[in-house]
Amino acid sequence: xxxxxxxxxxxxxxxxxxxxxxxxxxxxxxxxxxxxxxxxxxxxxxxxxxxxxxxxxxxxxxxxxxxxxxxxxxxxxxxxxxxxxxxxxxxxxxxxxxxxxxxxxxxxxxxxxxxxxxxxxxxxxxxxxxxxxxxxxxxxxxxxxxxxxxxxx
Amino acid sequence: xxxxxxxxxxxxxxxxxxxxxxxxxxxxxxxxxxxxxxxxxxxxxxxxxxxxxxxxxxxxxxxxxxxxxxxxxxxxxxxxxxxxxxxxxxxxxxxxxxxxxxxxxxxxxxxxxxxxxxxxxxxxxxxxxxxxxxxxxxxxxxxxxxxxxxxxxxxxxxxxxxxxxxxxxxxxxxxxxxxxxxxxxxxxxxxxxxxxxxxxxxxxxxxxxxxxxxxxxxxxxxxxxxxxxxxxxxxxxxxxxxxxxxxxxxxxxxxxxxxxxxxxxxxxxxxxxxxxxxxxxxxxxxxxxxxxxxxxxxxxxxxxxxxxxxxxxxxxxxxxxxxxxxxxxxxxxxxxxxxxxxxxxxxxxxxxxxxxxxxxxxxxxxxxxxxxxx
Numbered sequence: 025x026x027x028x029x030x031x032x033x034x035x036x037x038x039x040x041x042x043x044x045x046x047x048x049x050x051x052x053x054x055x056x057x058x059x060x061x062x063x064x065x066x067x068x069x070x071x072x073x074x075x076x077x078x079x080x081x082x083x084x085x086x087x088x089x090x091x092x093x094x095x096x097x098x099x100x101x102x103x104x105x106x107x108x109x110x111x112x113x114x115x116x117x118x119x120x121x122x123x124x125x126x127x128x129x130x131x132x133x134x135x136x137x138x139x140x141x142x143x144x145x146x147x148x149x150x151x152x153x154x155x156x157x158x159x160x161x162x163x164x165x166x167x168x169x170x171x172x173x174x175x176x177x
Numbered sequence: 178x179x180x181x182x183x184x185x186x187x188x189x190x191x192x193x194x195x196x197x198x199x200x201x202x203x204x205x206x207x208x209x210x211x212x213x214x215x216x217x218x219x220x221x222x223x224x225x226x227x228x229x230x231x232x233x234x235x236x237x238x239x240x241x242x243x244x245x246x247x248x249x250x251x252x253x254x255x256x257x258x259x260x261x262x263x264x265x266x267x268x269x270x271x272x273x274x275x276x277x278x279x280x281x282x283x284x285x286x287x288x289x290x291x292x293x294x295x296x297x298x299x300x301x302x303x304x305x306x307x308x309x310x311x312x313x314x315x316x317x318x319x320x321x322x323x324x325x326x327x328x329x330x331x332x333x334x335x336x337x338x339x340x341x342x343x344x345x346x347x348x349x350x351x352x353x354x355x356x357x358x359x360x361x362x363x364x365x366x367x368x369x370x371x372x373x374x375x376x377x378x379x380x381x382x383x384x385x386x387x388x389x390x391x392x393x394x395x396x397x398x399x400x401x402x403x404x405x406x407x408x409x410x411x412x413x414x415x416x417x418x419x420x421x422x423x424x425x426x427x428x429x430x431x432x433x434x435x436x437x438x439x440x441x442x443x444x445x446x447x448x449x450x451x452x453x454x455x456x457x458x459x460x461x462x463x464x465x466x467x468x469x470x471x472x473x474x475x476x477x478x479x480x481x482x483x484x485x486x487x488x489x490x491x492x493x494x495x496x497x498x499x500x501x502x503x504x505x506x507x508x509x510x511x512x513x514x515x516x517x518x519x520x521x522x523x524x525x526x527x528x529x530x531x532x533x534x535x536x537x538x539x540x541x542x543x544x545x546x547x548x549x550x551x
Contacts, residue, residue, distance in 0.1 A: 073216035075209070077463060080414045080456050105200035123203045129462050131207035134216050142220065143206075147198050 051089055054079070061137040062117055072137040086133070093118060093135075100144065106131070110141050187263060187389075188227030196263075201227070208390075211383045211458070213405050225390050231263075232389060233292040234299055235285060235327055236270035239313050239320040240347040240356055241302030244375040245338035246272055251461075252378035264389055265297070271315070282316055289330050297388060298331035300324065300359050303340040303347040307355025321362070328363040333394050335369045336360060337381055339477055342370035342400070349483035360401060367394045370401040374477035377458050380406045398452065400480065406458075411448035411474050414456035417441070430471070441468060445489035447476030 054074060061072035076086060094114030102108035106125040113120055119136040121143075136142075146154075185193070191201055202223055209219040238246070250273075267273070268288030269281065276284055289296060302320075305312035310319035328334060336359040339345040347356035360368040371384050384403055387395050395403040412418065420426070420440040427434035427441055440446070448456075451474055455466040467474055473489070476482045486493075 071217065075216045077210050078213055078457055080416050080418075102199060102203075104197050104203060106203070108199075108203055123206060131203065132210050134206070134210070136216075143199055143202050150198055 051085060051092065054089060055092070058115075058118060058135065058137065062115070065117055065137050065139070071142070074135045074137075076133045076135065090120065093120065102143065108143070110136075110144070185230070186227060187229050187231060190231070190263060191227070194263075208383070208386055211379050212387055222390055226264075229389055229392070231266045232332075233268050233288050233296040234265045234385070235268060235288060235296055235331070236273075236299045237301075237323060237327060238270075238272065239300065239302030239304045239324070239341075240354065241338060241340050242346075243272060243301075245301040245341075245381070246270075248375035248378045249337070249381045250378075252382040264386055268292075268296075278316075285327075289327065293330040295332050296330065297385070298327050298334045299337055299385070300334060300341050301337040303344045303356035303358060304362055305347065305354035305356050306362075307353070312354040324359070324362060328366055331366060333367045333369065333388065334359060334363055335371060335384060335388075336401075337371045338376055339372045339374045339480075339482065342372040342402070343480040345374065346483055348481075368401055369394055369397065369403060372400070372402060372407075372478040373453060374475075374482075376478070377406075377454055377460060379458050380454055400452075402452070402478075406454045407452045407478070409452065409454075409456075411451045411453060411456050411468070412446075414454075415448055415468055416456070417468060435471060441471075441473040443491050444473045445487060445491060446473035447479070447482075447485075447488075447492060448474040450492055451476040451479050453478040 057074060061074070064070045064072060076089075096112030096114055096116065098110075098112035100110040102110070106123070106128070108121070108123045110122075111120045112118075113135075117137055117139065119138065119141050121132070121134050121136050121141060123131040123133075125131050202219060205219040205223040205226065206216065209216060209222055214222065236246075269285040271277075271281055274281055274284070302313075304310070304320045304324055306321055310321035313320035315323065336342045340347055340356075341359045344352070344356050344358045347354060348358070358370075360370065369384060369388075371381055373380070380403075383406065384395065387403070387405070395405060398404050398407055400407075412421070415421075417438060417440050420438070421442060425434060425437075425439045426443040427439045428443055429435065430444065435441075435444075442449070446468065448468065455474070456468070459466045459469070475488050476485065479485075
């Protein structure tokens with residue numbers, strides 16, 4: 025045998041055909057919960073989320089759900105000890121969020137129901153640290169005698 | 178002068194190591210998912226964890242195959258290095274630590290003295306008690322002796338794996354070494370059983386993380402297992418459940434039913450009587466679990482799983498009664514129905530599972546008091 029590709033493969037009919045729409049937990053239930061969460065966001069501003077990894081989903085259910093929700097305009101990549109990807113779905117207010125660790129392995133997959141996912145917002149502590157950092161950079165940059173941020177005197 | 182690590186909160190340690198807020202929120206989101214908390218609980222969890230201090234952990238191994246520790250080292254969330262460096266202070270583990278011999282034993286003694294009454298004791302393996310415990314000796318002492326000494330000053334004990342939880346393979350008939358479960362040997366101490374052969378890596382790590390986050394032993398079922406991971410049967414959460422409900426079963430490993438992914442009940446699947454998180458957390462970073470790979474559940478997270486007959490025989494009707502918390506008469510009726518039309522028993526076992534969870538809630542406080550009266 026020279027290569028794996030030389031092994032003939034007979035493809036069995038897809039199991040999905042006999043399973044139909046009831047495979048796994050039922051995507052209808054997820055869509056219904058999303059609709060409730062979206063209504064809560066609209067009426068009270070309360071954010072929500074569904075953790076997709078905690079549900080007993082079948083092998084193809086995640087892909088199917090993703091196709092159902094479609095793609096929106098926003099696609100955000102976060103580099104924080106591994107990549108995170110936050111994609112707006114075709115339904116405004118629903119964000120498909122995937123967190124990965126530094127090795128690229130998936131940590132969490134969820135649908136967030138929010139105007140902007142919380143992880144994107146800058147925290148107060150980070151703002152304070154940012155201000156200190158900026159002052160440090162500025163003072164190092166313009167520390168030469170006679171030099172100011174507005175030019176040389 | 179910089180404060181020692183043991184005095185720093187986890188948040189201070191993270192800041193010192195340059196771990197950003199977003200990295201930590203992301204980590205907590207994964208943890209909340211693992212602990213079956215609502216996704217938004219990650220924010221509260223992050224705040225609690227940042228304020229906590231890392232507990233000292235002593236890890237002991239007795240009659241075991243090291244599979245449990247191997248499993249823990251393959252935890253993806255949290256990773257074992259994250260757990261060891263950021264969440265706990267692993268002060269003794271004779272397999273993982275660099276020190277050996279007298280140095281290692283000294284490290285254990287120092288950690289126990291410095292953290293008396295506060296450290297977490299993690300144990301894998303059963304402990305042989307026959308003939309004075311001579312069937313397990315380390316550093317010139319019996320396992321029984323070492324366990325007794327370490328248990329005294331422990332705030333809580335986590336028994337990792339089915340051997341530590343219920344005796345496991347060493348306990349199997351005829352049990353020549355007199356192997357016993359940890360909970361039966363440490364009277365008065367709170368014990369958490371994390372069963373499985375081995376347990377799911379994320380379940381071991383998650384149980385430790387939950388203790389650090391909340392500072393207390395989690396809610397437990399009647400076998401002293403955290404309900405967050407062991408609250409549902411494999412069967413209740415199995416993606417093949419609709420086939421069971423319709424009475425569609427694989428009869429052999431290579432028939433049409435097996436190829437179509439039908440229920441493996443008739444091939445001996447122990448999912449209906451096994452409580453674990455395999456069907457949701459899965460294995461190898463959620464890639465698959467035995468049933469998804471076409472093999473019946475062996476029931477490895479339950480007591481006496483080695484002595485319950487063939488792994489490939491369907492569960493006897495009487496067993497349903499034992500695990501499903503119903504009378505043998507009810508179980509017999511339900512199992513009989515299953516062979517004809519799975520729908521009835523499908524609905525029935527969901528009800529039974531709910532009953533069991535409710536009963537656990539009611540008896541939880543009693544269980545935690547009873548703890549080790551085995």
